[in-house]
Ligand code: FES
């Protein structure tokens with residue numbers, strides 16, 4: 001499965017402290033833990049001895065480095081996964097076969113990313129992270145009972161603003177969409193020249209206006225949008241969508257916002273994103289099937305150009321998790 005060779009977001013960096021943290025990714029149980037250098041580790045959440053969940057154990061910081069201790073018989077595993085101690089046989093040197101199954105972990109954009117299988121893939125880009133003129137904030141996580149592709153497709157969709165986000169991101173009196181252009185990139189595509197009439201495009205917007213958008217698909221389950229209100233120049237709000245495919249029909253969602261707004265409080269900004277996403281969620285969870293259909297079964301209009309491009313992309317990449 002190609003998805004296991006890609007990086008996926010699984011938890012907020014801030015949520016991983018001293019205790020092991022269980023997460024689920026692509027229908028696999030994963031345990032996250034931090035060593036005494038602050039480095040995050042991601043392992044299969046399964047002790048090689050009797051299959052117990054390591055996430056029920058604890059992290060120990062010893063003179064020989066940090067270890068995770070299994071809750072059942074207390075076997076201790078070092079950061080590379082090797083078993084260091086079997087307390088029932090303290091003089092026994094555990095062989096390589098007693099090693100825990102390790103994955104790879106990486107931290108970026110306020111999130112912990114995990115790759116189940118080694119490959120040469122890179123975590124999806126979010127260039128706004130490096131722009132010091134923008135304020136960054138993580139919103140979510142939001143748990144959603146649907147597939148990751150249904151969520152990404154909705155993020156790329158402009159035609160629902162006037163209905164689902166009426167009065168905030170759209171208006172029933174301004175639902176017509178101008179044609180936009182899809183340009184392929186190495187990691188997905190860019191939808192250029194998107195425009196939407198928005199009553200309140202961000203938390204501080206005082207009046208409605210036409211907003212220019214650029215959407216970019218940065219991976220199978222990640223995307224970003226750049227908003228360019230016409231009155232502003234130089235720099236712009238960027239919103240990254242990062243979806244964790246937990247199960248084929250269950251996902252966890254974060255938004256990494258990079259904003260020009262330095263005045264609003266964190267809580268107010270989060271509340272704005274919460275409001276918008278809580279409008280999307282019931283619609284997303286109502287869609288049937290929850291898996292995104294790649295081979296027919298739904299009808300399209302010319303306004304669904306980015307959705308068609310997204311489905312084509314998933315097909316070409318051989319993505320199988322969350323689609324049907
Ligand atoms: S099951 Fe983990 S130490 Fe026995």
Ligand SMILES: [Fe+2]
Nearest residue numbers: 154164165280
């Ligand atoms: Fe929406």
